[in-house]
Amino acid sequence: MTLQTTLTRLQTARHRRRSAHARAVAGLSAALALAFLITLCVGQSVTPPGDVLRVLAGIDVPGASFTVGQLRLPRVVLAVLSGLSFGLGGAAFQVMLRNPLASPDIIGINAGASAAAVFAIVTLSLGAPWVAIMAVVAGLAVAAAIFGLSFGDGISGGRLILVGIGVSAMLDSAIAFLLAQAPAWDLQQAMRWLTGSLNGATLDQALWPALALATCGSLLIGQRRGLEMLRLGEDTAAALGTDVARTRLIVILTAVGIIAVATAITGPIAFVAFLSGPIAARIVGPRGSVLIPAALVGALLVLAGDFAGQFLLPGRYPVGVVTGAIGAPYLIFLIIRANKTGAT
Amino acid sequence: MPDNTLSARDLSSGYGERMIFQGLNLQIPAGRITAIVGANACGKSTLLRTMSRLIAPKAGQVLLDGKSIHAMSPRHLARTLGLLPQSPIAPEGITVADLVGRGRHPHQGFLSRWTARDDQAVAEALQATGTQDLAERAVDELSGGQRQRVWIAMALAQQTDLLLLDEPTTYLDICHQVEVLDLLVDLNRARATTVVMVLHDLNLAARYADHLVAMRAGSIDAVGPPDQVLTRDMVRRVFGLDSMVISDPASGRPLMLPLGRHGVAQPAARSA
Numbered sequence: 001m002t003l004q005t006t007l008t009r010l011q012t013a014r015h016r017r018r019s020a021h022a023r024a025v026a027g028l029s030a031a032l033a034l035a036f037l038i039t040l041c042v043g044q045s046v047t048p049p050g051d052v053l054r055v056l057a058g059i060d061v062p063g064a065s066f067t068v069g070q071l072r073l074p075r076v077v078l079a080v081l082s083g084l085s086f087g088l089g090g091a092a093f094q095v096m097l098r099n100p101l102a103s104p105d106i107i108g109i110n111a112g113a114s115a116a117a118v119f120a121i122v123t124l125s126l127g128a129p130w131v132a133i134m135a136v137v138a139g140l141a142v143a144a145a146i147f148g149l150s151f152g153d154g155i156s157g158g159r160l161i162l163v164g165i166g167v168s169a170m171l172d173s174a175i176a177f178l179l180a181q182a183p184a185w186d187l188q189q190a191m192r193w194l195t196g197s198l199n200g201a202t203l204d205q206a207l208w209p210a211l212a213l214a215t216c217g218s219l220l221i222g223q224r225r226g227l228e229m230l231r232l233g234e235d236t237a238a239a240l241g242t243d244v245a246r247t248r249l250i251v252i253l254t255a256v257g258i259i260a261v262a263t264a265i266t267g268p269i270a271f272v273a274f275l276s277g278p279i280a281a282r283i284v285g286p287r288g289s290v291l292i293p294a295a296l297v298g299a300l301l302v303l304a305g306d307f308a309g310q311f312l313l314p315g316r317y318p319v320g321v322v323t324g325a326i327g328a329p330y331l332i333f334l335i336i337r338a339n340k341t342g343a344t
Numbered sequence: 345m346p347d348n349t350l351s352a353r354d355l356s357s358g359y360g361e362r363m364i365f366q367g368l369n370l371q372i373p374a375g376r377i378t379a380i381v382g383a384n385a386c387g388k389s390t391l392l393r394t395m396s397r398l399i400a401p402k403a404g405q406v407l408l409d410g411k412s413i414h415a416m417s418p419r420h421l422a423r424t425l426g427l428l429p430q431s432p433i434a435p436e437g438i439t440v441a442d443l444v445g446r447g448r449h450p451h452q453g454f455l456s457r458w459t460a461r462d463d464q465a466v467a468e469a470l471q472a473t474g475t476q477d478l479a480e481r482a483v484d485e486l487s488g489g490q491r492q493r494v495w496i497a498m499a500l501a502q503q504t505d506l507l508l509l510d511e512p513t514t515y516l517d518i519c520h521q522v523e524v525l526d527l528l529v530d531l532n533r534a535r536a537t538t539v540v541m542v543l544h545d546l547n548l549a550a551r552y553a554d555h556l557v558a559m560r561a562g563s564i565d566a567v568g569p570p571d572q573v574l575t576r577d578m579v580r581r582v583f584g585l586d587s588m589v590i591s592d593p594a595s596g597r598p599l600m601l602p603l604g605r606h607g608v609a610q611p612a613a614r615s616a
């Protein structure tokens with residue numbers, strides 16, 4: 001084969017790869033927009049899309065303004081924001097550590113943020129900004145502790161995941177303890193801080209996750225080429241000019257930031273961070289960064305999970321129960337596979 | 345005009361508390377081919393990784409044209425100096441073309457995207473390693489030898505003036521070993537690329553290298569042209585092996601024939 005034919009083939013293949021990635025992102029965005037509209041239209045009653053759009057435009061529609069504007073909209077907006085945060089942050093960790101089990105919700109970062117939020121809200125009765133700040137600080141502290149405890153085994157070692165699972169279990173019992181100490185113990189609260197829930201969402205809660213996504217989220221997406229290089233392993237990534245330590249630091253800080261802020265409001269919605277990356281990778285294939293597709297998948301998962309929990313299942317369940325039921329079998333599958341191949 | 349001289353000065357390196365080598369001095373001749381040989385675990389990979397900025401030295405310096413490489417930006421260094429690690433990791437499902445294309449990373453700016461020059465470099469690297477027909481295959485579906493050639497293609501696509509390769513011929517059959525080494529010589533002749541490679545085959549090292557470095561337990565045992573370095577004494581000191589060194593009739597370079605306890609007319613004593 002001549003150089004020229006190789007060149008032409010390479011170019012066609014590259015264009016095909018690029019447009020396949022763009023198509024996947026466009027498809028997922030369209031699906032998210034559609035799911036957003038559907039979940040605004042459908043509830044106990046069905047509101048015509050026209051009325052929904054009018055409510056969104058700020059026009060008062062008798063009969064729809066309350067249901068759509070007050071009940072459904074806050075829930076759906078928070079579902080999208082938390083789903084984007086969990087999906088993006090989770091995939092970033094999985095790519096950085098080259099292991100789907102190294103997801104923040106498996107290694108205790110979500111649980112840490114949740115424990116801090118419970119402490120801030122239930123025990124200290126603090127307001128929203130402080131809750132978010134404490135959740136971020138706790139998430140970073142857990143990350144530091146896990147990386148510290150598993151040091152020496154290489155950053156992607158199986159030890160990190162085992163340590164993380166242990167830390168996660170400890171934090172879950174801390175959450176249960178804090179809730180049991182609380183004067184006004186109630187099941188809704190407990191569900192939120194242990195598995196995540198959108199019950200009682202209000203629109204003003206959306207401010208913090210939106211800000212976190214706009215700042216930390218975009219910084220994180222800015223690291224996607226560095227993250228792609230890290231998939232080649234530290235040595236090759238560094239040999240190809242990636243500043244490995246810097247990329248890792250930015251990824252950890254920003255991913256923990258968005259995840260902790262979302263957790264401070266919705267609780268650690270079970271397994272969304274863990275599932276989004278692998279699902280997105282299935283959809284886009286090995287064609288470049290999985291970060292944005294994973295964020296979109298995360299939002300879809302939370303939207304669909306919450307909708308199913310409210311209207312599709314017999315009885316009403318918080319979103320985390322639904323996503324947990326989807327995620328747990330996948331976790332078991334991964335652990336069995338890791339056991340078989342001898343790798344974690 | 346940089347002359348691309350790479351050297352280690354009083355270099356100490358290791359992992360955590362453990363030192364692998366200390367106070368090591370080494371000058372890599374620019375525009376030549378250097379082969380590093382030595383027993384397993386003597387520190388060859390550690391030396392290569394420290395000399396390419398993958399490990400920060402505990403003491404001393406690695407100088408490229410007189411400047412410490414640890415003071416240079418990673419991207420800047422990666423445009424001049426390339427390294428192929430001993431066991432690189434291929435992301436699941438990645439295609440050959442995509443992987444080789446990653447070699448272009450240091451040449452792409454923060455904003456600038458893929459250019460025609462990148463395509464050209466990738467195509468040339470694929471041609472040179474004979475992997476052009478594999479371009480759209482997934483790397484994890486290739487044989488060990490095919491995969492090794494793809495990794496070399498990635499290092500070639502980086503188009504650096506200095507190229508460090510950690511055991512580039514592992515997994516390759518003898519024909520492909522010779523092909524890879526020939527390719528490195530071509531590269532060296534055509535572009536004056538400085539090549540440094542870790543090799544386990546002493547005879548191929550002597551055949552292809554202009555400069556031989558023999559390492560033993562974290563220090564340099566011998567360094568110089570192959571006919572001075574590849575000697576019976578060196579083989580005994582570095583590998584603890586009895587041998588005969590004759591002149592290679594095909595090249596005039598030294599040729600080492602190992603003498604084990606079996607399979608030879610005059611077997612080696614039990615503890616040579």
Ligand SMILES: Nc1ncnc2c1ncn2[C@@H]1O[C@H](COP(=O)(O)OP(=O)(O)OP(=O)(O)O)[C@@H](O)[C@H]1O
Nearest residue numbers: 359360364382383384385386387388389390391430
């Ligand atoms: N990442 C690491 N962490 C800790 N110790 C390491 C690490 N990599 C290598 N070592 C140790 O450093 C020593 C030198 O290893 P190195 O990889 O440099 O040897 P080598 O000469 O390349 O051997 P080989 O021929 O087997 O590739 C060995 O004792 C090894 O166990």
Ligand SMILES: [Mg+2]
Nearest residue numbers: 388389430510
């Ligand atoms: Mg080695």
